[in-house]
Amino acid sequence: MVQRPPRDGGSVDRPADRGQAHTLEGVVASLILLSAVVFALEMTAVTPLSASTSSQHIENQQEATARGVLASASETGALKRALLSWNESSDQFFNTSNLGYFTTDSPPNEFGEMLNRSFNQNGVAYNVYLGYQNSVGERETQQYIYQGRPSDNSVQATWTVAIMKNDEIHDYEENPTGTLVGDEPSYFAPPASDSSVYNVIYVEVIVWRI
Amino acid sequence: MASREGANSRSHAGRERRGQTTLDFAIGMSIFLLALTFVLVFVPGMLEPFSGGAQAETPAVNRVADDLTQRTLSNASHPYVLDAECTEELFTAGVPAECRYDGTTLADRVGIRDFAPVNVTIRGDLPGTTDGESILCYDSGTLKETGSGCTTVLSGGSKPAGSGGKTVSAKRVALLDGHDVTIEVVMW
Numbered sequence: 517m518v519q520r521p522p523r524d525g526g527s528v529d530r531p532a533d534r535g536q537a538h539t540l541e542g543v544v545a546s547l548i549l550l551s552a553v554v555f556a557l558e559m560t561a562v563t564p565l566s567a568s569t570s571s572q573h574i575e576n577q578q579e580a581t582a583r584g585v586l587a588s589a590s591e592t593g594a595l596k597r598a599l600l601s602w603n604e605s606s607d608q609f610f611n612t613s614n615l616g617y618f619t620t621d622s623p624p625n626e627f628g629e630m631l632n633r634s635f636n637q638n639g640v641a642y643n644v645y646l647g648y649q650n651s652v653g654e655r656e657t658q659q660y661i662y663q664g665r666p667s668d669n670s671v672q673a674t675w676t677v678a679i680m681k682n683d684e685i686h687d688y689e690e691n692p693t694g695t696l697v698g699d700e701p702s703y704f705a706p707p708a709s710d711s712s713v714y715n716v717i718y719v720e721v722i723v724w725r726i
Numbered sequence: 727m728a729s730r731e732g733a734n735s736r737s738h739a740g741r742e743r744r745g746q747t748t749l750d751f752a753i754g755m756s757i758f759l760l761a762l763t764f765v766l767v768f769v770p771g772m773l774e775p776f777s778g779g780a781q782a783e784t785p786a787v788n789r790v791a792d793d794l795t796q797r798t799l800s801n802a803s804h805p806y807v808l809d810a811e812c813t814e815e816l817f818t819a820g821v822p823a824e825c826r827y828d829g830t831t832l833a834d835r836v837g838i839r840d841f842a843p844v845n846v847t848i849r850g851d852l853p854g855t856t857d858g859e860s861i862l863c864y865d866s867g868t869l870k871e872t873g874s875g876c877t878t879v880l881s882g883g884s885k886p887a888g889s890g891g892k893t894v895s896a897k898r899v900a901l902l903d904g905h906d907v908t909i910e911v912v913m914w
Contacts, residue, residue: 539754584806
């Protein structure tokens with residue numbers, strides 16, 4: 517017995533081999549519990565840990581706010597004045613940079629101030645696009661304000677503005693210059709018809725939280 | 727037994743190594759209990775947003791805000807353009823005949839039953855005043871920011887009791903007297 521080879525000595529030492537068995541069991545049991553939680557997290561589509569900064573309720577508020585701003589700006593005429601404030605010599609809107617559209621600063625006009633009051637102070641970014649019909653009847657888009665690529669949780673509000681042939685181009689202070697839109701070939705939207713309606717601008721505001 | 731080796735091995739198997747088993751059991755158990763506690767603490771937090779407190783008020787608060795800005799205080803052909811007189815009278819006792827609401831309390835006028843308190847506040851940043859939004863008011867027909875002699879403050883309904891309660895709010899931007907204002911409806 518005493519002279520047995522070491523392999524049998526192992527059976528004598530069994531309690532010693534079980535020295536860490538309970539620790540191992542504890543670790544394994546914890547792993548099972550944690551993997552159950554991870555599995556449950558992966559199964560649900562939206563959890564507090566999902567990479568989203570928004571909720572449906574907030575998106576609804578932003579969309580309604582954007583629509584309210586557009587409606588207000590349209591009612592006071594600020595929206596149309598902003599669209600008609602066109603610099604004929606540089607072929608872009610007044611007060612824009614070389615890019616031809618506004619970026620981080622909102623336009624220095626009444627429409628821009630409305631957007632500013634509603635969004636800028638609240639950590640919200642927005643883009644404004646102007647859709648119009650080109651000379652062959654297809655829809656084209658011009659950027660008016662571009663603050664970046666919208667996130668997946670962005671919302672959109674739209675408003676249509678009819679530009680008439682006898683509407684006047686406005687200067688940088690939004691005063692009419694006397695030049696009619698119909699007589700201004702550099703304006704971003706071409707005449708869409710021969711009637712008194714020059715073109716219909718489809719103003720699209722995209723809002724998202726940053 | 728006869729050899730020194732045998733005596734050594736027996737003494738290890740007998741006392742010292744069984745002593746380590748108890749320690750091992752303590753470590754194993756505490757690891758397991760720690761994991762169990764973590765899971766029990768973590769899971770309710772994971773489910774919490776789905777069982778949020780004031781979810782029933784969310785559709786109601788949006789309905790009140792949309793109704794005020796698109797129907798009650800304005801009309802469908804000019805949504806978000808508020809009628810000055812009806813807006814002022816919404817926060818006073820009387821109801822002009824041409825306004826599309828009736829009832830005595832604000833909750834009645836926006837169509838909310840008693841069990842859900844509602845608060846409506848109109849804020850704005852008028853030109854020629856300090857920067858930043860403040861609550862608006864009417865002073866004999868003139869729209870002002872509060873703090874300078876008001877007859878009708880454009881805020882009404884109940885006030886949230888204490889702090890820490892959950893509220894749901896909806897915000898709309900509308901045009902009042904040629905200024906863009908923010909209408910905030912809060913329910914709880």
